[in-house]
Structure formats: C-alpha cells, structure tokens
Amino acid sequence: MSTHRPPTLAPAGQPSWRRRRLDPDHSLGLRLTLAATAAFLVLVPFALLTLLVLGAWAPLHRLDTAVTHALHGYALDHPAWVTLMRIWTEVFAPMPLRAVALLLVIWLLRRGARRLALWATTTMVVGGLFSPLLKLLVGRDRPELLDPVARAAGYSFPSGHALNATLAAGVLLLVFLPFAGRGAARVALWVAALLLTVVTGLSRVALGVHFTSDVLGGWLLGVAVLAATTAAFTSWRAHTGLRPVRPTRDGVAPEVERHPGSA
Template structure:
C-alpha cells in the first residue's frame, strides 16, 4: 500500500474471559467478580447454618439456649435495659427501614442517580421477600421462655430485623461511603455497624430470637447486598448530585468511574 493511500487501524486484541473478569476498569471486571464471589461465599455459611437448624444440631441448640437464657435473665432484672432495647428494635424495625429506603430512593432519583435508586429498591425488596419465605421453609419457632420480657409473632429463622438492618447498613455504605470525606467515612461506617449489630443484638436480648437466627439474618443481608451490587454494577453509577460525564466521541469525553 502506498504511503499516501488510506490506512486502516488494527482492531485491538480481544482479551480473554478471565482477563475481562479481573480487569479493574472493565464493566464486568474485577469489582463485579469480587462482589459475586462475596455473595457466594456469604451464602455458603448461611446455607450451612440453615441445615444445622433444620437438623436440630445439639451444639448449636445449646449455644442458642445458653446465650438467650443469660441475656433474658439480665433483662428481667433491668427494666430500663428492656425499654432501651425495645425502643431500638421498634425504631429500626423492618417497616421503618423500608420507609427510610423509599425516602432515599426518591432523593437519589431527584439527584439523577437513577442506577443507585434502582439498586436500593431492588435490594430492600429482595431481602424483604426472602425473609418470610425462608421463615416458612425452615419453620423454626421462636424461644418459648417461662418468663419472657418481650413477645413477637411469627417464626424465627432468619431474623427479619437482623436481615433488614444488614440491608440498610449495606445501602448506607454503598450509597454514601465512596463520596464521603475521611471524617464522613468513619461516621458512615459507625452508623452502618451500629445499625446492623445493635438491631440484631436487641432481638436476642429481648428473647424473641435465637442467636443463630440473628447471625443468619446478617449473613443473608450481606449476601443480598453483594449479589444485587454485582448484578447492577452500582459502583459504576454516578455519585448523587454529580453530573454524568460527557458521552461524545472527542478526546475530552469521559468514561465514568
């Protein structure tokens, strides 16, 4: 071909499937792979725990009984502690958390972060549907104590409070953590951990759930957050309130992060 003739650009080499899965900037790259792997790895201990509960494994039953008896015994002698735990468990119950998630979805939509808004809605909905379904499948009764300090209807495994608190904590981290300053990041982490841990603990402290119910709720919540984040690749969504990058073909066009 003559030097003055038209030139054709060689097509870039196609990367392997493994290379695309582990590429940090590929749309279905490293972070999606890690999120999918995390969802799988968290779902495994949840499944194992469910099998142990269904099989009435005696070491797990003894552990649940010992912890519940100790915490309920303390609560019976400290009415102020019962009121505090009851207040916390009511404020951060599944329904108030869902209302808070709806407010967050509307705020994200108004800010133009529609992908994050969809992810929040999907995550809370999937978790909300899984909890009653799994309760029916496992059919585990709540603790039947001679002197209860609180009561709750329905079945026990997994804890709906713990599950929804873990979902809400995950939403806080995914939505706000990437765009917070260092002090703000510590505040977000603290709020998320307190929300998940204290809500789950309150259910055992009040004697309405076994410890394994709460642990199962936490595990399932983390698995749902990781799975939906992987499916919707929310880390590639634009930050709330930040304009989307340009999509033109010129050299100044952005690519999104």
C-alpha cells in the same frame, strides 16, 4: 494437497474465557467474577447455618439456649435495659427502615439518579422477600421462656430485623459514602451503619424473641444480598462507561454527589 489447521479453543491472539475473566484490563469481567465469588462465599456460611438449624444440631442448640437464658436473666433484673431494647427494636424495625429507604429512593429520583434509586429499591425488596419465605421453609419456633419480656409472632429463622437492618445500613452507607469525604465523617458513617446492624440484631436476642443463630442468619443473608446487587450495579456502571469504583471506599455511585443525573 490441503492442510488442516489443528482445532483451538479460542481464536489466535484472543485470550481464553478464564484469562478474560481474571484480566485487570477487562474490568467488567474481573469485577463480575470477584463480586460473584464474594456473594457466593457469604452464602456458603449462611447455607451451612441453615442446614444446622434444620438438622437441630445439638451444639448450636445448646449455644443458642445458653445465650438466650443468660440474656433473659439479665433482662428480668434490669427493666431499664428491656425498655431501651424495646425502643430500639421498634424504631429500627423493618417497616420504619423500609420507610427511610423509600424516602431515600424519592430523594434520589428527584436528583435524577434513577439507576441508583433502582439499585436501592431492588436491594431492599429482594432482600426483604427472603425473610418471610425462608421463615416458612425452615419453620423454626421462637424461644419459649417462662416469663418473657417481649413477644413476637411467626417463625424465627432468619431474623427479619437483622436482615432488614443490614440491608438498610448497607444501602445508606453505599449511597452516602461519596458525601462523607475522607475524614471523621466517613468514620462516623461506618460506625453508624455498624451500630444500626449490630444493635438491632442483638436487641432481638436480648428481648428473647430470637436465637443468636437467627440473628447471625439475618446478617449473613443481608450481606449476601448487598454483595449480589452491588456487583450487578457496578458491572452495569462499567458497561455504560462510568469509571470503576470500590464500593466500600467510594460508594456505589460517587458521581451522585456532583453529577446526580449520571448515577
């Protein structure tokens, strides 16, 4: 007489898939799950904002229009402000930021940090491709003003300046955090990254070439891309046996400061 063992979802003594994903002892699964969740949570508001823009939601349109006209009126009365915004938006335009990122990649390759260079390249390239693609898909026209102080070609949503500033600031921050120590230099690095991101986006609204929601969309998409590529890189680190890191505290590759060849 034979006995039949009742079917089980997992071998005896082995935790379920869900338990493995959330188990702190299985750091790779846990970090992948948390990072994927974080990226998804950022994409949700971006997707919602995109739908509101596509649907020409009246409250969003009124808000965008009110902010644009208020800032345009200020710009007409303050030429020096316009000059400052024009200089900022040109210095921190997508192409100069990509050139800085390229110099960073070359520097990392010379230090032997090939994986870190690949992460920086992937983040900038993948994120940069989203902007023109989404502009074509959404097809939103730029603000129309009677006496514009600046002009820009192409569609409006999302802001390429805001997206690329977010990507570049995030890449530079996460690469150089290990060099900043724990004091004022770390604070200065965070402040510089935030200023680059925020002021670049605001300059586009101040000049009347983007709506506020365009800039917000660029910021959200940039953070989502950073979260996704950072998640992939940190899981890669864990798979190769490097110690776990908290990117916003340690950077993505803290060993690059002392042992660049292992990053």
